[in-house]
């Protein structure tokens with residue numbers, strides 16, 4: 001069954017933002033989730049889909065203090081807010097999609113990191129020293145994934161997401177981590193020496209000047225690795 005990651009992501013995001021404690025009126029105590037993703041509702045009902053365990057437990061915990069209803073609505077039926085939701089969903093599908101599942105705690109970490117990034121972008125005076133914000137969007141994605149460790153390198157895929165058969169790099173000299181690729185992997189030694197003729201610490205590669213960050217993004221692109 002196809003489960004809409006986008007829908008699950010936004011439901012989790014809503015749940016993570018939290019709800020006010022129920023007040024004396026029903027208005028704050030009753031919550032209705034309207035969704036046109038019938039497959040998600042069906043999967044929640046059957047409660048056999050492991051992808052939804054975290055969502056189920058988040059809903060269960062919210063139901064301790066609130067009355068929750070999940071309501072399927074067909075798309076485009078003039079429900080207030082539906083068009084905005086559609087617009088956001090369309091925008092979301094245009095974004096780069098992860099092709100692996102994300103656990104609840106990882107989604108939480110990623111969302112918090114993204115909210116932090118959004119906050120930083122809205123407060124440019126606070127970040128004038130971080131060259132990250134002068135990068136192109138594509139370069140930002142690479143640097144963000146290297147900085148957070150949430151990426152498609154084998155170490156993360158294998159140890160966190162249980163994808164693949166080991167965390168080893170194809171060079172078989174160690175786990176395919178960010179530090180391995182940037183600093184040690186023999187497969188990229190020539191490329192590394194070309195990009196950084198002198199030994200350059202990780203901190204400079206990930207948090208240095210605009211030129212440093214660009215160099216790192218270019219290096220990653222030249223390795224051909226899917227980050």
Ligand SMILES: [Zn+2]
Nearest residue numbers: 169171185186
């Ligand atoms: Zn390697």
